[in-house]
Amino acid sequence: MTETARSQTAPIEGPDPEKVKAELIAKYPPKVARKRAKQIIVNRLEPGDKVPEITANVRTVPGLMSQRGCCYAGCKGVVLGPTRDIVNITHGPIGCGFYSWLTRRNQTDPDTTPDGHNFMTYCFSTDMQEKEIIFGGEKKLKQAIQEAYDNFKPKAIAVFATCPVGLIGDDIHAVCREMKDALGINVFGFSCEGYKGVSQSAGHHIANNQIFKHVVGLDDTIGAGEFRVNLLGEYNIGGDAFEIERIFEKCGITTVATFSGNSSIDAFANSHTADLNLIMCHRSINYVAEMMEKKFGVPWIKINFIGAEATAKSLRKIAAYFDDPALTERVEAVIAEELPAVQAARDAIRPRTEGKRAMLFVGGSRAHHYQELFRELGMRTLSAGYEFAHRDDYEGRKVLPGVKVDADSRNIEELDVCQDPDRYRPRKTPAELAALSAKGLEFKDYQGMMPEMPEGSLVIDDISQFETDLMIEKYRPDIFCAGIKEKYMIQKHGIPMKQLHSYDYGGPYAGFKGAVNFYREIDRMVNSRVWGYLKAPWQTNPELAATYAWE
Numbered sequence: 349m350t351e352t353a354r355s356q357t358a359p360i361e362g363p364d365p366e367k368v369k370a371e372l373i374a375k376y377p378p379k380v381a382r383k384r385a386k387q388i389i390v391n392r393l394e395p396g397d398k399v400p401e402i403t404a405n406v407r408t409v410p411g412l413m414s415q416r417g418c419c420y421a422g423c424k425g426v427v428l429g430p431t432r433d434i435v436n437i438t439h440g441p442i443g444c445g446f447y448s449w450l451t452r453r454n455q456t457d458p459d460t461t462p463d464g465h466n467f468m469t470y471c472f473s474t475d476m477q478e479k480e481i482i483f484g485g486e487k488k489l490k491q492a493i494q495e496a497y498d499n500f501k502p503k504a505i506a507v508f509a510t511c512p513v514g515l516i517g518d519d520i521h522a523v524c525r526e527m528k529d530a531l532g533i534n535v536f537g538f539s540c541e542g543y544k545g546v547s548q549s550a551g552h553h554i555a556n557n558q559i560f561k562h563v564v565g566l567d568d569t570i571g572a573g574e575f576r577v578n579l580l581g582e583y584n585i586g587g588d589a590f591e592i593e594r595i596f597e598k599c600g601i602t603t604v605a606t607f608s609g610n611s612s613i614d615a616f617a618n619s620h621t622a623d624l625n626l627i628m629c630h631r632s633i634n635y636v637a638e639m640m641e642k643k644f645g646v647p648w649i650k651i652n653f654i655g656a657e658a659t660a661k662s663l664r665k666i667a668a669y670f671d672d673p674a675l676t677e678r679v680e681a682v683i684a685e686e687l688p689a690v691q692a693a694r695d696a697i698r699p700r701t702e703g704k705r706a707m708l709f710v711g712g713s714r715a716h717h718y719q720e721l722f723r724e725l726g727m728r729t730l731s732a733g734y735e736f737a738h739r740d741d742y743e744g745r746k747v748l749p750g751v752k753v754d755a756d757s758r759n760i761e762e763l764d765v766c767q768d769p770d771r772y773r774p775r776k777t778p779a780e781l782a783a784l785s786a787k788g789l790e791f792k793d794y795q796g797m798m799p800e801m802p803e804g805s806l807v808i809d810d811i812s813q814f815e816t817d818l819m820i821e822k823y824r825p826d827i828f829c830a831g832i833k834e835k836y837m838i839q840k841h842g843i844p845m846k847q848l849h850s851y852d853y854g855g856p857y858a859g860f861k862g863a864v865n866f867y868r869e870i871d872r873m874v875n876s877r878v879w880g881y882l883k884a885p886w887q888t889n890p891e892l893a894a895t896y897a898w899e
């Protein structure tokens with residue numbers, strides 16, 4: 349199996365990216381244009397093979413229509429939402445709870461044993477009203493925790509603060525402590541008010557901190573399994589984690605905990621006993637990996653199960669880490685068994701997708717990972733960007749020491765973590781780690797999106813709707829990937845649009861079977877003739893074109 353070639357040397361065809369960049373910012377007031385110019389980068393290696401610097405994780409300019417969500421969404425919706433047996437109570441108005449409830453299509457395998465719990469089919473909220481906004485909501489929160497306990501007898505209850513909670517100053521942590529003592533179960537809170545930080549990224553960090561503080565390390569039992577790993581940053585959207593678990597099982601790799609797709613609180617509590625952390629989505633979960641390594645000695649590596657070749661490569665990395673001949677043999681056997689079906693699907697579909705061009709503007713990791721699947725289809729990524737990632741997700745972790753910490757990031761607590769006096773257990777000796785690194789296994793590292801993108805492609809951080817429209821006009825990609833908020837305005841351009849957050853109605857797309865699903869889906873989308881029949885309103889009504897006149 350050959351490694352997918354890094355494609356920075358092959359320039360993309362189409363309009364001059366420098367000119368497109370100039371047009372993207374031409375309509376903005378000078379100050380906004382200056383800011384956006386640092387977030388819209390023509391991806392061209394600089395001397396010393398350095399990827400250019402991009403500004404990321406900064407506030408969106410008010411008035412620009414952003415794709416971003418909020419801190420609460422990142423904490424409750426993204427990181428904690430997929431856990432099935434914690435009662436997650438949204439302390440706030442009802443809409444915050446409702447709109448963060450399963451719209452992301454995070455699946456779980458419900459525990460059907462007599463005392464097994466699955467609360468994902470419920471939406472818990474304190475349904476704050478005017479009365480609580482004026483007189484305070486702590487009493488109502490206490491009642492809600494009590495009511496949830498009485499009805500469900502869960503092992504744990506988590507409380508999430510929404511914007512008004514921070515504004516009126518409810519002390520959710522005091523309430524949680526009180527209820528923890530009163531009920532004798534784990535009750536903990538997240539100060540993840542929507543306005544904290546500049547995007548949902550702040551919510552990831554807050555979620556990581558609290559899960560680490562209140563749950564990880566509570567159960568020291570070392571369970572069965574010879575090769576025990578945690579899968580971090582995999583949220584089981586459309587069943588992705590199920591497919592990865594299937595492959596792991598075949599290989600004889602034991603998943604101790606997944607953060608947090610198809611997860612349970614007991615698995616989190618026990619996760620520090622694993623021997624390796626595998627990071628799928630670096631953006632949302634790298635904090636847990638870092639803290640677990642510091643406190644318990646579990647090393648982490650970046651893996652990627654999006655793309656069949658990437659999956660094979662990631663499995664080989666795991667085998668290399670454990671360095672066990674039987675495991676290596678099994679991993680190779682599984683790859684050999686799984687790849688022919690993938691190859692057959694690819695051979696059948698690729699003649700129809702070869703040379704087509706994609707744009708991906710998603711979250712904080714998928715805009716990178718999915719380029720791998722498009723490459724397998726012979727497609728090129730014209731332009732991509734994240735909604736809320738940081739510079740390291742674009743340029744690689746090597747830039748971390750130079751990343752400026754601004755007031756918005758300083759707002760988010762950095763936990764002071766040190767070696768656990770009793771439970772810190774280095775999984776490998778420094779010499780073993782060095783030997784593995786020498787063999788090419790990179791620990792604690794992530795190269796980011798930009799080194800793998802075509803030369804001259806535009807990398808755009810926190811793209812606005814205006815910029816999206818203009819990019820589509822200029823390049824007419826064959827497919828555009830983003831989320832539900834963008835979907836219909838993109839389709840009105842006559843361009844097929846694939847949701848890479850919820851996968852529309854599809855998935856899984858991870859692993860070997862997922863790759864085949866994705867090939868078929870993209871084939872269907874880019875080769876559908878329906879888009880050619882579609883006229884945007886401004887194409888049939890010229891008077892509407894005035895608002896979109898950038899020529």
Ligand code: CFM
Pocket residue numbers: 422426452548581583585629630631632710711712713714715848849850
């Ligand atoms: Fe990680 Fe995610 Fe993503 Fe993310 Fe998300 Fe998501 Fe995403 Mo939507 S954790 S950064 S905050 S991979 S919900 S499962 S699809 S934006 S690219």
